[in-house]
Structures are given as C-alpha cells and as structure tokens.
Amino acid sequence: MASYQKYTTKQGQLWLFKMDTGINPETGKRQTTTRRGFNTKKEAQAAAAKLEQEIANGLLINNNNITYEDVFEQWFATHSKTIKASTKKTIESKFKRHIIPRFGKLKVKDISKAYCQKMINEIADSIASVNDIKIQANQVFKYAVKMDIISKNPMEHVTIPKQPQELLNEENEFEERNYWTKEEVKKFLSITKNEISLRDHVLFHLLIYTGARKGELLALTWEDIDFEAGSIRLWRTLFQADGKHIFQTPKTRDSKRLISLDRKTLALLKKWRISQTEEDFANGKLNGGNNLVFTRGDGTPLRLAYLNEKLNIVTKKHSLHPITIHGLRHTHASLLFEAGASIKEVQERLGHADIQMTMNIYTHVTNTLKEQTASKFEKYIEL
Structure with a gap:
C-alpha cells in the first residue's frame, strides 16, 4: 500500500508517494521506493497503481546496482x-x-x-x-x-x-581551409593526369567535378552513367566492415540523386571505360563480374582509405595546400557558388538533406567569391 505526501519546492507544491516494493534479493531485506514530482495527488495515485501492477506482474527490477x-x-x-x-x-x-x-x-x-x-x-x-x-x-x-x-x-x-x-581569428581560419581555389584545382588535376593512373585521375576528377562522396563513386556501376543524357545516378554507397565490402543505400532520401555531367567529364569517363575494357580482356576477365566503374586489378572494390592515401602523397610531393577527401566535395560546392549557382542548386547536387549543411559551406566560401562581391558592388555603384 502506498502512502502520499505533499511537499514544497521553488516551483510550488507537489506530491510524492512511498511504497514497499518487496524483498531485495541481494540483501534479503524489505525495500521501499519514493517517486516524486506529481502535480496532484490523483497523478501520484495513478503512478502508484501502475507501479503496484508492475510489482504484481513481476516486472519490477532492482535498479540500484545497474551500471x-x-x-x-x-x-x-x-x-x-x-x-x-x-x-x-x-x-x-x-x-x-x-x-x-x-x-x-x-x-x-x-x-x-x-x-x-x-x-x-x-x-x-x-x-x-x-x-x-x-x-x-x-x-x-x-x-x-x-x-x-x-x-x-x-x-x-x-x-x-x-x-x-x-x-580562431579570420586569418588563422583561412590557413586551415579545407578546400582548393580554381587555380589549385587546375594544378592538381594537371599533376594527376601526368603522374598517376588513368583510373585514379578519373576518380579525383569526378570528386571535384561532381561533389560526390568517395563511397558513392566507389559503388558506381556503368549502368549508373547515362552517356546520352549526360548524367550520373548516385543511389548507393560502399561500406567496408570486417574485411567485407557492403553496398548500401544512403541514410537520407536526398542522398539518392541524378546529377548532370559536363562534356569534359563524360569524355574522360568514356576514355576510362575503353581502357578498362581493354585491360579486362587482356587479363581474361570482365571486371570481376560486378561491372563496377572503379576496381582493383582483380576486379574487387577499392579500399575506402585508398583515395585518402593517394591524395596525401600527391599534395605532399608537390607542396600543395593540404586538404582531405571531403575537402574536394567542399571545393566543388565553393566553386559552384563562385560560378553563380544558388544555394538550393548546390544543396540538391550535393544531396544535403538539411539546407543548413549547404549554408555552412556557403559561409566558408573562397576569398575569390568575397572579392567578386566587392567588385560587383563597385561596378553597380559606379554606374
């Protein structure tokens, strides 16, 4: 049977109840519980009745020692x-x-x-x-x-x-930027074109020109690329766990998207497809049977960490501004803003479910865009 009591707090008067909950199996002694914070006695009585029912049904457990x-x-x-x-x-x-x-x-x-x-x-x-x-x-x-x-x-x-x-102040924040300017992008792609494999060059090109996540690109099959329509379908991502490759759908509906490709990117993909096909036939296989766009030599998916490692090697060798693989996605968004794309367009292209994610990139847009803003104001006011 429960007992009820009114007590005073800074918020006013509230009710509590005390109840015998039976024998504690660890101590062998009877135990009681006190529940507080009820606005009325009627609320306290309802809670006590519920607790009594739980005890009767054997649902009450001793919570004192739960970690x-x-x-x-x-x-x-x-x-x-x-x-x-x-x-x-x-x-x-x-x-x-x-x-x-x-x-x-x-x-x-x-x-x-x-x-x-x-x-x-x-x-x-x-x-x-x-x-x-x-x-x-x-x-x-x-x-x-x-x-x-x-x-x-x-x-x-x-x-x-x-x-x-x-x-950090604005100067230090600039030094820590995780994106490249247009000139840095051109220099990087010129280096990768001449110094690394065609496969890796195409991968980096796509990261920069589409803003796709690396897991999305490593999960691509040739059926996801429409050369006639000039588009690419991003609808799944590669995940690796316990040495296994898992292809799974994205967390949000917005991450599934169809985005347009420029002529240069389409031409580069066609070149890679021809090269891959020739290599497969030469080795007596057909892309490991999975039709993935990017694979290792034996046709299995690339490691997710591979692109990070490759990017670090190239940037260090040529003393380029260091950024992460995700920074290439940031770079794509920043350059889109510079080119005049709207926030909504960038959000849809990058597959952001929350526009605030796009806005965060916009607030860190490159110095070039900031300079263009000043230039636009000058031209307008001088008219």
Missing part, C-alpha cells in the same frame, strides 16, 4: 536492429573508445550532472566531434529514464565547450 554499461547493452540490443551496418559500427566505436571507459562501470543512478559535464569537457579537449559523443551518451540516459531506471537525465543540460578552432 551505465548494463543500460547501454539493453538499449543497443534494440537500437542496433534499426540502423545500417555502417552506422552500427560507428556508434559501437564511439562507445568503446570514449563513452564506456568513462561511464561504463558507474551505477547509472549515481551519475551526476557535474560528472557528465566534466567528462564532456575532457572529451572536448581530445576530439573535435564531442557533440556526437554527447548525443550518443545521451541516448542511453534517455533510455534509462524511459525504462524507469532513473528519474532524471543527468546529460540533458550539459554544455558543449567551444573548440579552439571556433575561436
């Missing part, structure tokens, strides 16, 4: 069945490297807001993607609240510290 890792395993057992293999691997990695070592062995009921803030501050000192870590850690706390293991989420109001790069 964060216990809750994570419960949550992930269900959540992992609703996400793609690539997402599952990423989430598992974040928990294994950053979250479980800090929270795993702690009793979830004992984890405080202050401790959560301290841990997020420490993580922020070592990695830039601290917000992603907070989001994942928070999922477990939300699940614990949902399952009545804890009453409040200690991670809910934790603040993400600003990263050092967010506080």
